[in-house]
Amino acid sequence: MERDTLEVDVLIVGGGPAGLSAALRLAALQRRDGGEPLAVAVLEKSRQSGSHMLSGAVLDPSALDELLPDWKTRGAPVETLVRDERIYYLTERSQLRSPYTPPGLRNHGNYIISLNRFVRWLSEQAEADGADIFTGFAGTEVLYEGDRVVGVRTGDRGIDKHGERKGTFEPGVDIKAAVTIFADGVRGNLTKTLIRKLGLDGPTPQTYAIGIKELWEIPPDRVPPGRVVHTMGYPLRNEEFGGGFIYALPKGRLALGFVVGLDYRDPLFDPHMAFQRFKQHPLVSAMLAGGQMTRYGAKALPEGGWHAIPRCHVDGALIIGDAAGFMNSMRLKGIHLAMKSGICAADTAFDAVRAGDVSVSKLATFQRLVNGGSLRRELYPVRNVHQAFGAGLFAGGACFVLAPLTGGWWPRGLLSNEAGHERMTRLARYYRTERPDPDDASNAVKVDRTVTFDKLTNVHYSGTRHDEDQPVHLLVADTDVCRTRCREEYGNPCVRFCPAHVYEMVDDGTGNGRRLQINASNCVHCKTCDIMDPYQIIDWVPPEGGGGPEYEGM
Amino acid sequence: MKIAVCVKQVVTREWPLRVDDTRTWVQDRDASFEMNEPDAYALEEALRLKEQHGGEVVVCSAGPARVAQVIREALARGADRAIRVESDALAAADSGMVAEALAAAIRDEAFDLVLTGLQSDDQGFAQTGVVLAELLGIPHATIIMEVQVADGGLRVKRELEGGWFQWVSMRSPALLTIQSGINQLRYATLRGIMAAKKKEVRVVEPPADLAPHHEILELYVPEKGKQTRLIEGSPAEAAKELVRVLREEARVI
Numbered sequence: 001m002e003r004d005t006l007e008v009d010v011l012i013v014g015g016g017p018a019g020l021s022a023a024l025r026l027a028a029l030q031r032r033d034g035g036e037p038l039a040v041a042v043l044e045k046s047r048q049s050g051s052h053m054l055s056g057a058v059l060d061p062s063a064l065d066e067l068l069p070d071w072k073t074r075g076a077p078v079e080t081l082v083r084d085e086r087i088y089y090l091t092e093r094s095q096l097r098s099p100y101t102p103p104g105l106r107n108h109g110n111y112i113i114s115l116n117r118f119v120r121w122l123s124e125q126a127e128a129d130g131a132d133i134f135t136g137f138a139g140t141e142v143l144y145e146g147d148r149v150v151g152v153r154t155g156d157r158g159i160d161k162h163g164e165r166k167g168t169f170e171p172g173v174d175i176k177a178a179v180t181i182f183a184d185g186v187r188g189n190l191t192k193t194l195i196r197k198l199g200l201d202g203p204t205p206q207t208y209a210i211g212i213k214e215l216w217e218i219p220p221d222r223v224p225p226g227r228v229v230h231t232m233g234y235p236l237r238n239e240e241f242g243g244g245f246i247y248a249l250p251k252g253r254l255a256l257g258f259v260v261g262l263d264y265r266d267p268l269f270d271p272h273m274a275f276q277r278f279k280q281h282p283l284v285s286a287m288l289a290g291g292q293m294t295r296y297g298a299k300a301l302p303e304g305g306w307h308a309i310p311r312c313h314v315d316g317a318l319i320i321g322d323a324a325g326f327m328n329s330m331r332l333k334g335i336h337l338a339m340k341s342g343i344c345a346a347d348t349a350f351d352a353v354r355a356g357d358v359s360v361s362k363l364a365t366f367q368r369l370v371n372g373g374s375l376r377r378e379l380y381p382v383r384n385v386h387q388a389f390g391a392g393l394f395a396g397g398a399c400f401v402l403a404p405l406t407g408g409w410w411p412r413g414l415l416s417n418e419a420g421h422e423r424m425t426r427l428a429r430y431y432r433t434e435r436p437d438p439d440d441a442s443n444a445v446k447v448d449r450t451v452t453f454d455k456l457t458n459v460h461y462s463g464t465r466h467d468e469d470q471p472v473h474l475l476v477a478d479t480d481v482c483r484t485r486c487r488e489e490y491g492n493p494c495v496r497f498c499p500a501h502v503y504e505m506v507d508d509g510t511g512n513g514r515r516l517q518i519n520a521s522n523c524v525h526c527k528t529c530d531i532m533d534p535y536q537i538i539d540w541v542p543p544e545g546g547g548g549p550e551y552e553g554m
Numbered sequence: 555m556k557i558a559v560c561v562k563q564v565v566t567r568e569w570p571l572r573v574d575d576t577r578t579w580v581q582d583r584d585a586s587f588e589m590n591e592p593d594a595y596a597l598e599e600a601l602r603l604k605e606q607h608g609g610e611v612v613v614c615s616a617g618p619a620r621v622a623q624v625i626r627e628a629l630a631r632g633a634d635r636a637i638r639v640e641s642d643a644l645a646a647a648d649s650g651m652v653a654e655a656l657a658a659a660i661r662d663e664a665f666d667l668v669l670t671g672l673q674s675d676d677q678g679f680a681q682t683g684v685v686l687a688e689l690l691g692i693p694h695a696t697i698i699m700e701v702q703v704a705d706g707g708l709r710v711k712r713e714l715e716g717g718w719f720q721w722v723s724m725r726s727p728a729l730l731t732i733q734s735g736i737n738q739l740r741y742a743t744l745r746g747i748m749a750a751k752k753k754e755v756r757v758v759e760p761p762a763d764l765a766p767h768h769e770i771l772e773l774y775v776p777e778k779g780k781q782t783r784l785i786e787g788s789p790a791e792a793a794k795e796l797v798r799v800l801r802e803e804a805r806v807i
Contacts, residue, residue: 006744048586048623132751134744157741170741294570294584463568463586550568553584 001172004173008039008132009353012175013139013152013190015044016053017115018321019183020122021342022349023512027129027539028067029350038353040131041175042123043154045138045525047546049123052185052525054213054299054554055115055335056245056255058082058107058228062374074125077117080249083226088283090234095283104330104382107228109116110434112247112255115335116551122145138542143174147198149317151176152190157544160469178358179349180317183342186300187527188323188543195319198380200310205419206325207304209242211526212275212499213257214461215553218291220252228355230332235277240264244278245332246287254287255554259332261303262497262532263420267427268436270496271528272298276445276452288451296453296461297551298526303329306383312315312370313363318345326375330382339377344369349516400473424534426489439505455501459522462500463550466543473543474502474529479537482516483508484516490534492516497532524549555609555703557600558665560656560686561593561628563621564676571775579646590625592671596732597760598739599701600669600686601632607609609635612663616760617644628748630742636755644760649681650767654684655760657689667708668729672697680731687729694729695722699736726751 010026012019013456019042046052059078064071070266071078085107087098127133139152146444158169182191186208195201229246236242243262248254258275278284302308302325309326312319320326320341327334352358370376396400427436453461466473476482482505486492494503500522508515523549530540565571565585574581589597601612613628616639625636625796641653647655656807660668666689680696687694699719700711712720713733785792785799800807 004743132748134747135743137744154744168738168740170743173744209762275590292572294572303617348656360602415580460568463566465568550566552569552586 001171003438006035006041006173006175007539008041008175008177009037010040010181010349011151011175012040012042012181012183013146014183014185014321014323015046015049015119015123015133015135016043016183016185016321016338017119017122018323018326018338018342019044019181020119020126021063021339021404022181022183023126023131023133024067024122024129025343025346026350027126027131029346033354038350039149041129041177042126042133043137043139043152043175044133044135045542045545046548047136047550048120049133050116050118050120051550051552053115053119054211054297054549056113056211056213056247056257056332057113057118057335058247058333059113059118060333060336061109061111061113061329063336063343067339068125075121077121078111078113080112080226082110082112082228083222084228085306086227086229088229088231089357090231090281090283092234093282095231095281104328105230105332110464112226112228112249114249114553116554118335125221131217134345136546138545140542142180142194142197143176148315149180151180155542155545155553159471159544161471163471166469167444174463178316178353179363180318181342181345181349182317182323183321183338184323186302186322187530187540189540190318191323191435192530194314194317197308198314200312200314200319202304202310202325204304204307204417206302206308207420208262208531209259209329209527210262210271210284210298210300210499211257211259212272212298213255213296213554214293214458214513215295216256216288216291216293218252218254218287219519221253221407222252223287224247225250225280227232231283233398234281236260239266240269242274244284246284252291254291256284261420262300262528263418263423265423265425266430267424267437267490267493267534272455272458272499273445273496276447279451280445285451293453293461295463295551296458297549297554298462298524298528300527300531301334303328304325305329305385306376306379311358311367313348313366314359315363316358316397317350318363318366320345326379328382330385331378337378339372340375341370343374344373368457372535418422421532421534422538424490424493424532427491428489436491438487438495455499456522458522459500462524464500464522464524464548464553465550466523466547468521470544470547472518472520473541474520474523476516476518476540477537477540479516481537483514486535487514494529494533494538497528499526499528503529555603555607555666556663557603557609557611558575558614558660558668559593559597559600559611559628559662560591560668560670560682561597561624562652562671562674562682563587563617563624564590564674567675569754570734572772573773573775578773580773587620587623589627590671590674590676592673592734594671594734594739595736596669596671597628597631597633598737599732600667601740602712602734602737603667603701603703606773609666612637612660612665614656614660615639616640616641616647616652616659622755625755629753629755630746631740632746633753635753637759638755639760641760641764643764648766648768649677649679649683650677651764653682653685653689654764656686658724658761659758661690664727666727668727670731671730672733675691683731690727692727692729693724694731695724696731697733697803698730699733700714701730766792
């Protein structure tokens with residue numbers, strides 16, 4: 001097969017805030033130093049820049065100030081200053097407002113933004129600066145020479161669901177680069193293989209959460225723009241980590257969502273259902289009444305913090321952003337850290353390419369920049385918070401509140417050190433004498449289609465779209481496990497943790513059993529299944545480039 | 555052969571549609587856009603004709619600045635250059651107005667062939683191509699399923715009702731409105747995307763006297779009517795009656 005090869009100086013895999021910040025910084029360094037321009041390419045699997053971006057989002061503008069000091073005159077879609085902050089502890093029917101805002105949650109000087117819009121704008125800036133931004137192309141394979149990364153192969157396009165070539169078949173391209181920067185996001189499909197192959201894991205396993213979000217339009221005078229609300233408590237129990245957020249944008253636009261740690265114990269727990277219960281709470285439903293849901297989406301986020309960050313520099317490559325886990329779960333923020341890590345990577349890569357030395361020792365500059373700058377300064381003091389939450393809400397809360405006093409120190413023995421999926425408990429152990437039926441829907445939230453929605457309706461509002469005639473991109477190593485062991489042991493939790501109704505246990509036709517059906521075209525690329533499957537037999541690989549959600553305005 | 559392809563930017567099919575405050579158009583403030591589907595097939599057909607017969611493919615679009623998105627996509631797929639008529643007044647304009655804007659922009663180029671999609675995914679009048687042909691003073695044929703180039707003219711296959719087709723011979727220059735699905739759309743390649751950045755895009759203003767030919771009075775979501783009708787009789791009779799009702803009254807089969 002004829003396979004085209006493209007050669008560039010720096011290849012950035014992933015056009016999110018991290019990757020685009022790297023591209024913009026490379027352009028700035030180029031302007032500063034002059035000389036032969038570096039060829040910079042950005043690969044992005046979504047159809048358009050920003051389409052797969054999902055976050056709350058409250059932006060700390062510090063990295064943006066550093067990257068593009070004139071962002072205001074350039075028309076950045078960063079407009080809604082945070083004016084008012086509230087933290088509530090919810091019980092089923094009422095709420096208690098916290099009189100105190102922990103320093104980590106103070107958002108003075110921060111902005112409520114649409115990450116989709118912001119990233120699209122970053123992409124326009126990077127393109128104007130000369131970067132080639134290839135949207136609709138997924139990286140599917142890391143190219144190595146020995147243990148040195150030399151580039152990435154993009155996915156073949158035009159393969160039918162049986163794996164045969166269609167008339168439009170277009171083979172993937174090998175993009176060779178002196179330095180490859182992996183910015184493929186939370187649980188990035190390439191970063192995952194890179195970490196495994198080269199053994200880059202950090203001291204503790206990465207842990208994750210899933211965030212589910214909706215955009216609403218409500219009467220414009222109901223919630224003042226710039227209000228930020230965070231909730232704890234209901235509908236979660238002590239054993240689950242997470243909470244709700246409500247961010248008010250101008251013109252009656254409301255971003256609200258729910259984040260749950262992907263380390264919950266109860267195999268029957270359903271994050272989407274928790275989100276529906278959150279919306280039914282009087283505090284929230286009063287805001288939503290008479291409004292309309294306009295967008296839906298979900299995305300995992302890395303919450304492991306400092307100790308879960310892998311080694312980010314190898315021969316020929318760097319790892320940045322959510323792919324590496326640069327996210328502050330105490331401040332619920334990662335965009336500025338992703339951008340900052342992109343800046344550090346660009347500084348490192350620029351020097352390395354110019355010096356003609358892209359070895360691991362040269363690229364270790366990245367580690368020094370991270371350690372010597374704002375990334376470590378922000379992440380190290382809160383390094384233990386999420387792990388402490390693993391030991392329960394109160395331990396976590398204590399660590400969270402005390403972090404500024406203790407410098408983040410917390411007794412080692414009180415920290416949880418498991419990967420999230422390992423904490424999921426078997427039905428028999430969790431429910432002991434009860435024998436809950438995993439298919440029993442009697443406890444489910446009643447869907448009214450005004451405030452609460454079923455997953456399928458929600459998926460429609462994610463705008464997700466995939467060519468139907470392509471191989472399934474969720475590779476389940478052994479579907480026998482689903483209908484036998486998993487059904488018995490965990491009651492098929494994939495059906496619940498997937499927020500897009502991708503996994504379904506359907507009648508197998510024999511009349512007495514069920515089999516797994518994968519509705520792959522519903523997938524919103526959140527990566528939860530790859531993370532949370534208790535047997536770790538689900539592998540999320542990119543579908544044909546251009547497929548996926550359309551998070552316009554999210 | 556010098557071919558013009560006229561493409562329209564429309565709201566993506568996945569966008570949950572809502573009526574806007576004026577009640578005459580859809581809420582598209584936060585919408586995402588894409589190339590009108592039949593226009594994508596028209597573009598593909600033009601690229602194939604160029605590959606067989608040589609020449610040039612020029613993509614044309616009329617609308618607000620945001621239509622640059624579909625122009626770029628067309629250039630990345632292989633169109634050689636572009637003409638973009640820019641005006642906010644063309645955002646949700648009627649067929650006549652769009653045709654006038656396009657005609658003014660392409661008249662002087664003397665194209666051998668002008669292709670458009672059969673109809674737009676949003677308004678669906680299937681008129682823009684036809685009116686454009688009239689304004690350019692060239693013959694047209696609609697609902698085209700196949701295009702053959704034959705000594706100085708064209709042989710084209712039209713889709714009729716009920717599985718029937720019709721072959722038409724016509725001279726060129728001519729305008730054809732292309733049906734969806736007549737070919738297989740190619741992917742934009744990495745090299746195509748890189749090349750697209752260097753291709754010429756001529757931005758022109760629409761004629762000063764451009765004015766709407768019709769006015770949308772109201773746009774509304776069809777009201778859901780619920781009517782249940784029980785068909786009595788034995789299963790065989792009931793089935794027969796059901797088919798009759800579906801065919802003759804509901805006219806869905």
